[in-house]
Amino acid sequence: MIIPVILAGGSGTRLWPLSRKHYPKQLLKLFGDKTMLQQTLLRLQGVPHLAPSIVVCNEEHRFMVAEQLHEIGQQKSSIILEPIARNTAPALALAAIHARTLGDNPILLVLSADHMISDVAVFQAALADAIKAAELGHLATFGVQPTRPETGYGYIKTLNGAVTEAAAFFPVAQFVEKPDLATAEQYLAEGCYYWNSGMFVFQTEVFLRELQSQSPDVVVAAEQAKAWAVQDLDFIRVDKESFAQAPNISIDYALMEKSRNVVCVPLDAGWSDVGDWKSFWDLSDKDTAGNSLIGDSIDIGSTNTLVFSQDKLVATLGVNNLMIINTPDAVLVADKSQAQQVKSIITHIEKQNRSEHLQHREIYRPWGCYDAIDTGDRYQVNRIRVKPGGSLSLQVHHHRAEHWIVVKGTALVQKGEETLLLSENESTYIPVGTKHRLSNPGKIPLEIVEVQSGPYLEEDDVIRYEDSYGRS
Incomplete structure (x- = not known):
């Protein structure tokens, strides 16, 4: 049995302003009509003996993660919620401890939710080699064949030099930090260095045994947190106090750099961690002048420039090597050489x-x-979209009134003791202090325009009486 473990807790700060803490890059549709999380799972289709995945994510992202898994038929996946961020070692320990309950020492395939791989067939062939290494008791990692002297990645040095047809994997000599340009050029020339992909394959018990040996405090905290876990709807909520005792440490520092049982499987499958806008430009389609123009844009005479616009026209004239990222509330303009500094x-x-x-x-x-969509003194205008079958909490506000106008679909409104069914172009008024709820009983999305008015319009002016999603 092979269980994919998807680490989906990153924040993607170097892809700001598109990637935000509450809506990070792994949940975005950067390439195509599927999110990066969804593409990570879909590229495993056809892998033999594949079991439902384990996804470890931030508690704040839980509903978006669950919805995206349901959209691609992954309802049986386990979703473990990290109550606080503690890096990859504690997250992996939680996943491995949970995997113990799902099978007899299953093999874990550890993937980040925010990577891109262009050649799925080559990736799956390398995965088969990594599984063989794991069956022999090794901790296998994928080393990406470098194509340039990259200073934004860590490296893996192997003992046996460059890959040959006779060897599917090599012992790892050491993990090295992100180098300067001269050192990266040296690594490329030597031929025994690979980019550290952060993807792994190993047996559950081998991993936990070695992690216990090298970083026992990680395992102790994860075991305690999992022991006090509770099931909440689709989610596994671990104990926050116990998990907080885990050190904030990556799996490289906690185990991989210390173990003498790590092997590297070379990978040349068009891998990228899409870590910044320069990487995004590298992967994007370009015109003959090297420009990648995404969204509503006009360009005259520019070269090697990325334009990404979500909601308005962006016009460029004779610029070179720029990144211009436009979102409804923020615009980034930077030279591509500064891509790593966006954070x-x-x-x-x-x-x-x-x-x-x-x-x-x-x-x-x-x-x-x-x-x-608009905010002023004592008023705010919102455009609200409710999914079919969706329902806001039964709530009350003490400082604001609300006026709802239906522009699409059908709204079921609970207002005090009344129940109303509103169609397009119909409206209702919710006075201050009135208990109310908005639901979509239909088969298409419900869209309404809401006008809030009052002296205090912040989101904490809400008291929930009932909620379908377990929110307090």
Whole structure:
């Protein structure tokens, strides 16, 4: 039995302003009509002996993760919620401890939810080699064949040099940190260095035994957190206090760099971690001048430039080597050479107590989403979309009234003791202090325009009496 373990807790800060803390890159449709999480799972189709996956994600992303898994028929997946971020070693320990309950020492295939692989057939062939290594008791990792002296990746040095047809995997001599350009060029020339992909294959018990030997505090905290876990709808909620005792450490530092049982399976399958906008540009289709123009854009005379626009026209004229990323509430303009430094903008946003690093203007909820399209003194206008069968909580506000106008679909409205069924172009008014609920009983999405008015319009002015999604 092979269980995919998908690590989906990253924040993707270098892809800001598209990737945000509450809606990170692994949940976005960057390439094609599937999200990166969905593509990670779909590229495993056809792998023999594949069991339902284990997805480890941030608690705040749980409903989006569950919905995306359901969209691709992965309802049987286990979703483990990290109550706080503790890096990849504790997350993997949780997944392995859970995997013990699912089979007799299953093989774990550990993947990040935010990587791209263009040649699935080559990847699956390398995976078959990694599974053979795991069956022999090794901790197998995928080393990506470098195509350039990359300074943004860590490297793996193997003992046996470059790959040959006679060897499917090599012992690992050491893991090395991100190098400077001169060192990266040296690695490329030597031929025994590979990019560290962060993907692994190993037996559950081998992994836990070695992790216990090298970083016992990680295993102890994960076992305690899992022992006190509870099932909540589709999710496994581990004990927060116990999990907080785990060190904040990556699996490389906790185990892989210390173990003498790690082997490297070379991989040349068009892999990228899409770690920044330069990587995104590398993977995107380009015109003859090297420009990648995505969304509503006009260009005259530019070269090697990326334009990504979500909601308005972006016009470029004679620029070179730029990244221009437009979202409804933020615009990034930067030279591609600064792609790795985008995360520093997040630090400045946080210092100014702003929220653009946390969430988009469009906010996602388990029932659908809403977009704050206009805000002023004592009023806010939202566009609300409710999925078929979705329902907001039964709630009350003490400082604001609401006016709802249906623009698409059918709304079932509970207002005090009344129950109303509203169709397109019909509306209702919710006075301050009135218990109310909005639901979509139909088969198509419900869209309404909401006008809030009052002296205080923040989201914490809500008291929930009932909720279909277990929110407090």
